[in-house]
Amino acid sequence: MDKRIWAIGGGKGGTGKSFVAASLGLHLASLDREVVLVDADLGAPNLHTLLGIKASHPDLGDFLTNNVPSLEEAAVETPYRGLRIVKGSENILFIANLNHYKKLRLLRQLRQLKTQNVILDLGTGSSFNTLDFFLSANPGVVVATPEPTAIENTYLFLKSCIMRVLKLYMDHYKIQDLHQKMLDQIEKNSQSLYGFFKSLMENDRSYGTILYRALRAFRPCLVMNKTRDERDVLLGRSVADVARKYLLIDMKYLGAVPYDDDVHESLRGLKPFYLEHKDSAAARAIRQMSEELAYSIEFTLRTPPEIRLPDV
Amino acid sequence: MLKRIEDWNYYELLSVERTASQDEIWAAYQAALTTYRDGSLAVYGLVTEAERGLILERIQEAFQTLRDAKKRKDYDLALLRHAAYFPPKAPFRKSVGKVEIEDIPPKNTLWARLRRIFFRNP
Numbered sequence: 001m002d003k004r005i006w007a008i009g010g011g012k013g014g015t016g017k018s019f020v021a022a023s024l025g026l027h028l029a030s031l032d033r034e035v036v037l038v039d040a041d042l043g044a045p046n047l048h049t050l051l052g053i054k055a056s057h058p059d060l061g062d063f064l065t066n067n068v069p070s071l072e073e074a075a076v077e078t079p080y081r082g083l084r085i086v087k088g089s090e091n092i093l094f095i096a097n098l099n100h101y102k103k104l105r106l107l108r109q110l111r112q113l114k115t116q117n118v119i120l121d122l123g124t125g126s127s128f129n130t131l132d133f134f135l136s137a138n139p140g141v142v143v144a145t146p147e148p149t150a151i152e153n154t155y156l157f158l159k160s161c162i163m164r165v166l167k168l169y170m171d172h173y174k175i176q177d178l179h180q181k182m183l184d185q186i187e188k189n190s191q192s193l194y195g196f197f198k199s200l201m202e203n204d205r206s207y208g209t210i211l212y213r214a215l216r217a218f219r220p221c222l223v224m225n226k227t228r229d230e231r232d233v234l235l236g237r238s239v240a241d242v243a244r245k246y247l248l249i250d251m252k253y254l255g256a257v258p259y260d261d262d263v264h265e266s267l268r269g270l271k272p273f274y275l276e277h278k279d280s281a282a283a284r285a286i287r288q289m290s291e292e293l294a295y296s297i298e299f300t301l302r303t304p305p306e307i308r309l310p311d312v
Numbered sequence: 313m314l315k316r317i318e319d320w321n322y323y324e325l326l327s328v329e330r331t332a333s334q335d336e337i338w339a340a341y342q343a344a345l346t347t348y349r350d351g352s353l354a355v356y357g358l359v360t361e362a363e364r365g366l367i368l369e370r371i372q373e374a375f376q377t378l379r380d381a382k383k384r385k386d387y388d389l390a391l392l393r394h395a396a397y398f399p400p401k402a403p404f405r406k407s408v409g410k411v412e413i414e415d416i417p418p419k420n421t422l423w424a425r426l427r428r429i430f431f432r433n434p
Contacts, residue, residue: 238354
């Protein structure tokens with residue numbers, strides 16, 4: 001069976017990316033699956049804290065500085081059966097500025113991990129490293145909250161992903177001159193992506209088709225976290241619809257995770273919320289979401305094409 | 313399927329199948345109204361006020377057409393004339409050239425009737 005790499009990302013901090021990643025990992029492990037959680041939030045790692053584990057070595061920093069030979073050895077056991085974690089490094093500063101070769105090595109080793117399920121917890125923002133990790137997953141999950149700031153950043157994150165996908169394909173097909181044109185054009189308004197493709201199709205249909213297919217193969221999922229009422233739940237569906245119409249991407253809405261005060265309490269007690277409150281509405285939502293992700297035939301059949309990173 | 317929002321047909325606009333029932337259309341219409349209503353969070357930071365107004369107008373137009381059986385039939389026929397439509401859940405496609413061949417009743421022309429009289433297995 002294929003290896004499943006899920007990346008949990010998003011544009012804004014504090015939306016609950018690490019919470020969703022930790023809960024998904026714990027849920028899959030409770031189903032007797034082997035899971036490796038990777039804290040790829042290079043700037044501010046804290047996934048281990050959500051699982052109630054103290055920072056220790058080896059961690060991702062040890063792998064990136066060649067203290068351990070492979071990522072497999074940096075994946076340490078947790079108190080939870082079937083679940084391993086590659087902890088983020090808190091000791092090595094400026095590790096977030098990964099160079100190209102280290103990034104490629106990490107991406108390659110992620111695919112070589114001896115486990116069926118890999119969950120990447122990504123950092124905030126739209127740096128190239130974060131975007132490349134997000135795009136390497138199948139599928140990438142965007143976590144948003146029902147607030148204007150989070151929605152705004154979600155669209156920005158999706159736009160950045162789109163630009164990155166198109167840039168990678170342009171580099172691969174040696175049509176870099178289109179890139180500047182795209183940058184100039186796409187920033188204009190919401191319909192500009194359509195405008196760019198339209199003019200590209202008119203001028204050079206073959207490249208237009210390639211890039212459009214690349215765009216359609218980018219199929220992220222959306223999770224609306226910390227929802228308080230039905231309106232918030234419906235907002236997720238609306239965001240997916242707007243992304244489909246204006247950003248031309250096929251976005252799937254996985255569902256909403258209701259707001260729960262106990263998350264805060266669990267975090268203070270350094271205990272994983274998912275195991276402490278298995279019957280809560282939030283835990284139920286996580287289970288449903290994981291099933292959507294795991295058993296969706298659509299996603300296993302229609303895997304996106306391998307993205308080749310540009311050589312520097 | 314690279315289209316401007318103005319060129320999306322009513323079904324695409326409401327994100328429903330062409331075989332959608334009246335209840336499904338009603339639900340999709342309500343969802344679309346929620347998405348594009350004034351002050352909606354879903355369009356925050358991406359869609360301008362003018363664009364929002366435009367799409368809302370199109371959604372109203374789509375609902376007014378699809379809720380009325382006669383108008384919907386005329387619209388469907390117009391769409392079919394433009395391009396053949398195959399329901400996405402169909403197990404296989406019988407023909408590429410003809411539209412929904414299984415729905416077309418057998419022709420009752422004079423030749424067909426004569427053929428039935430003279431040949432046992434036409």
